[in-house]
Amino acid sequence: MSMNSSRWTRRGLAIAIGAGWVAAAQAELPAQQLEQAPGWFRMMVGEYEVTALYDGHTTLDTSLLKGMEQDDILRHLDALFIDADSGMQTAVNAFLIHTGENLVLVDAGSAACFGPTLGQVEQSLRASGYTPEDVDTVLMTHLHPDHVCGLVDDNGDAIYTNAELRASQDDADFWLDEERTQALPEADRAFFIMAQEAVAPYQDADRFNPFTPGDELLMGVVAQDTHGHTAGHASFMLNSDDDAMLVWGDVVHSYGVQFADPSVAIEFDTDPEQAIRTRETVLESAAEDKHWVAGAHMPFPGIGHVVKGEDGYRWVPIEFGPVTTDE
Structure with missing residues (x-):
């Protein structure tokens, strides 16, 4: 070789x-x-620790949005790289507030009411370092099932066994009225029944206490009237030191459309015209006052600021960073 x-x-x-x-x-x-990691995000609002808890996501058909032509809806979504051919993804978030004296959960997520892509609030809460037993107060923005079903487990028992449950009196009167429920066609009763079953163990334990807008529910936590989406939809303004945050529930469902045009309603609104007026007022106030906003259906963690744009408003999400106070 x-x-x-x-x-x-x-x-x-x-x-x-x-x-x-x-x-x-x-x-x-x-x-x-x-698989994703359990979803939680933490920040400080003055002396209050706020933890966003991810319940999951659902997909909504763009036809549910009312007051804008479909071509224009798709154009707004496409400008934000949102592919809506098979629907628009919508997050579901809850928020945990540690005031130093109370541990408060705002909304409880959807549990098993809407399928396997949702129902993760309890898992996210535990991953964030707390347990359901630590929570002493649960505040409901409203009693729709994607917010209320997570109050109970698969057996219908209360998950937050040490918590007082609070919702607006107007929402309680609307959704928990059994006579109203029975008077509806059977196909329209589902949301009412799910709300009643979720609230029932707290009522039975004498731990359900409705509020009215304007009430200071805890030190520095005030209920605000933001009805329209439901009869008694409420938001919660947190004030601590010189910082503030509005936990606004379902003021916005589609950030890709309703910031640009707040006059667009959604099929789920009980009173669409009032929901529009509420959204316009809340967005204007958030932009002018520059306070934090936490939204149940904003992309996780659902926390950011509202700023005025050339047309309508824009959403500026919070950046990930260390959990620090201003000290």
């Missing part, structure tokens, strides 16, 4: 060995991991 042939033999052997190493490495490569 010549020197050249020997050299090429050695080179071929090296290539073969290298190929074997590559094949072995590829064979050992683990499968892609398609």
